Amino acid sequence: MISGYARHGRKSEASDLFPRVPVRNLFSWTAFISGLVQSGNGVDAFYLFIEMGRGVKIVDPLVLSSIVGASANLAVLELGKQIHGLVITLGYESCIFIIISNALVDMYAKCSDILAAKEIFGRMQRRDVVSWTSIIVGTAQYGQEKEALAIYDEMIYACSHVGxxxxxxxxxxxxxxxxxxxxxxxxxxxxxxxxxxxxxxxxxxxxxxxxxxxxxxxxxxxxxxxxxxxxxxxxxxxxxxxxxxxxxxxxxxxxxxxxxxxxxxxxxxxxxxxxxxxMEVKKQPGYSCIELGKKSKVFYAGETTHSMKDVIFGLLKKLDAEMRRRNYVPDISSVLHDMEWQEKERQLFWHSERLAVAYGLLKAVPGTVIQVVKNLRVCGDCHTVLKFISTIMKREIVV
CATH class of the missing domain: 1.25.40.10 (Tetratricopeptide repeat domain)
Structure with missing residues (x-):
């Protein structure tokens, strides 16, 4: 009854009934706390969890996963980290207790610590639909759409091997x-x-x-x-x-x-x-947009009229030389026009995402993430180039 009242948002009825329980054991505490979390009363669940710690010596994985879930819903990262520490201390961070690992991945993802979420996900020896969904959604919401799609493909591949x-x-x-x-x-x-x-x-x-x-x-x-x-x-x-x-x-x-x-x-x-x-079929022109502060800049493929074109060209030329020194070879297979290979390389050089990234490197605050949005799929060569640039400049780049 306590669990039912709490789950359906009838907190006062659950609170009135809970003190009447003759013996408050692990199951009654877990039922009340989990119910509060499910109904969105995360703060009350935390206070109850603290009270529980004063009288109950044993904490089970279910109540811990509920409290981690409350941290995720409230986006309280530091508190979530403390609960994670308790999970490790109790020895519950293992493949046996997938419910806790899932909750931790979800919590770190919702609190924007995607690196921690990926680390826990990577250590999981057993994963279910919740595991995959949490990391895919978290990665996408963090702005890493391409990586989220790659994880989705990995999930499909994994599923194909489990029947x-x-x-x-x-x-x-x-x-x-x-x-x-x-x-x-x-x-x-x-x-x-x-x-x-x-x-x-x-x-x-x-x-x-x-x-x-x-x-x-x-x-x-x-x-x-x-x-x-x-x-x-x-x-x-x-x-x-x-x-x-x-x-x-x-x-x-x-x-x-x-x-x-x-x-x-x-x-x-x-x-x-x-x-x-x-049939008058025309390829949609590619463009990329980068936001810096409250201003946004849009770059089109092949654009040579921008006021900073000379500086952007200089940076890209310098990066191109360094990439070639590191064995970069342009992939011209995506350039469909009938032209010499040198001209195909030039076409790739002026792709919009490269211009936007170069502009971001020149104008953004040092150390910040360079985040670019493009209207079309990034070609294979640009994908390679952006990884090179990220390594050379020691900057995180998200397109």
Missing amino acids: LVSKGRYLFKSMEDYGINPSLQHYTCFLDLLSRSGQLAEAENLINAMPFKPDEPTWAALLSVCKHHNNIEMGIRVADHLLSLEPEDPSTYILLSNIYARAELGEKVSKVRKLMAL
């Missing part, structure tokens, strides 16, 4: 056993599961065998995964199927160009670009 694909395959097969004909949507969902798990050969076999004619989004999704896994051979086959449909989505043509360019199929790249011109 998720097998479970999906079983469920898909069971539809036939129960006389249910899978729809195109069912096939698409299963294809997505196979693709995300890296089962590309099975995904291709399924798309060729299904009783529906695959539409543009279905082929495009598989092509995108081929590009992600760098499976160029399959990517060419999928791209040919997609091209035969005369797709309408402009982004599909850009994806096709990327695949053919990686395979060094110049004739097909030219064909796609002619179709793009015929």
Whole structure:
């Protein structure tokens, strides 16, 4: 009853009932404290936890995870650290007590100490959905969207090795056993599961065998995964199927160009670009925005009119020389235009995120994080360059 009252926000009834308990043991304290935390009464839960410590010698993982959760909800980092210290002292920070590790990851993430959250997550020998969700959401909210997506991909990969694909395959097969004909949507969902798990050969076999004619989004999704896994051979086959449909989505043509360019199929790249011109498909111009204080600056790819262009160019040139000294080689595969390699390197040099990062390095307070927002996906070469710059300048860079 105490737990029920507390969980549903009826704190006064729970408080009236609690003193009437003949013997206050670990279970009654835990029920009351956990209920208060669940109903958002974190401060009251802390006071009750302190009172509990005066009379109860044993503290169990459940009540500790509840108090850690209260620290997360209240964003009280120092108090959360003290509870973490108690967890370590009691020997509860182990794979056996996943509920506490999950609570600690969530607490540090919500309190913006993402490094501590990652450290605990990295030490966990056993993880569940709560573990993955906490670290992914925390990383994304901290502004590290790309890393959050990478962790998500890691989770999907991990799930594929613990039976998720097998479970999906079983469920898909069971539809036939129960006389249910899978729809195109069912096939698409299963294809997505196979693709995300890296089962590309099975995904291709399924798309060729299904009783529906695959539409543009279905082929495009598989092509995108081929590009992600760098499976160029399959990517060419999928791209040919997609091209035969005369797709309408402009982004599909850009994806096709990327695949053919990686395979060094110049004739097909030219064909796609002619179709793009015929359909008046234009690639969205890339731009990056950086905020410094209350002001924001927007940089477009290839921009040479900025008042600080000479200083920005000088810094980028200096960084480029140092990167090459450290064995950096520009990846020109993402530049689809038919031009000499020197011109392709120049195109990469003037990508908007590089301009924004250089501006931030010149204008931001030393030691602060350089945070840039871009409207398009960062190309592979810029991803490499930004890691080099971060190492050379000893600055954290988030794009």
